[in-house]
Amino acid sequence: MWLQIASPRAFQDSPELAWGFYGHRLSLYRETVPHAGFELLKRWGKKTINGLSVFTSNVDGQFQKAGFDPALVYDCHGSIHHLQCLAPCREDVWSAEDFLPDVDQDSCRLRNAPPMCPHCGALARPNVLMFGDWAWIERRSASQADRQEKWLSQVSRPVVIELGAGTAIPSVRHFSHRVIHEFGGRLIRINPGEWEVPTRLDVGLPMGAANGLVSIAKILGDEWCSPATGGGDG
Known part of the structure; x- marks a missing residue:
């Protein structure tokens, strides 16, 4: 079911169901409060000479919501907070902030009007890389x-601090290993189930992202607070 809905074909065959699924996720992400680990990452970044840069495969926009400079974030799979034409009629990406989805929770179907392309009037879709997606507009992510x-x-x-990135869709892991091999970097991998690291100079922590970051803060003697519910890894 997940593979069928997370595809451009679903928007063509059943737009109410496709937008029910993505509209529900959009509403959840808008309501989610980033956990305390995001604040720790920001503070550590400010203490370094060159600051920080974020590579995330998540489409939830939690780094931006947590106050990270959008210019420092690379959403490699796009963002659910942005839209594009389903066709697409042109290489244009725009904000989804004006779309307020009304989703029937029982049927997972959109009850109100879906967003439309402002240029051609066709159905709009999230600017998210889906399965079997040859029409994803990469311009925004490419600029990042x-x-x-x-x-x-x-x-x-x-130093790469990798949070919750598994091997099923290894986009983040490929980035981490590239930084190690091409830029002489080191890796801190925080993952409750797949925490093994590629070299003896790297560190693997078998725990969730928020708890892992707070544990590092304790070791560093940094100020810290208990992790709040919410947020996403990436």
């Missing part, structure tokens, strides 16, 4: 990637 590449070219001995 360019900024991150520029940042990587200016840093030395970067």
Whole structure:
């Protein structure tokens, strides 16, 4: 079911069901409060010479919601908070802030009008990379990637703090290992089930993201607070 809904074909065959699924997620992400670990990451980044850069496969926008500079974030799979034309009629991406989904929780179907393309009037869809997706508009994410590449070219001995990134969809893991091999970086992998690290110089912590970051803060003697419910890893 997940594979069928998380695809552009679902918006063509059953737009009410597809937007019911993604509209429900959009509402949840808008209501989710980022956990305390995000604040720790921001504070640590401010203490470094070159600051920080975020690579995330999550589409929930939690880093931006937690107050990270959007110019420092690379959403490699897009963002549910942005829309594009389903066709698409042109390479345009726009904010979803004006769309307020009304979803029937029992049937997971959208009850109100779905968002439409402002250019051609066709159905709009989330600017998220889905399964079997050849129509995803990558322009926004590509611009983010360019900024991150520029940042990587200016840093030395970067440290990757990898949060909750598994091997099923290994986009984040590929990035982490690339930083190790191409930029001489080191890795701190925080993952409750897949915490093993590629070299003896890296660190693996078998725990959730919020607890892992707070545990690091304790070791560093940094100020910290108990993790709040919510947020997402990536």
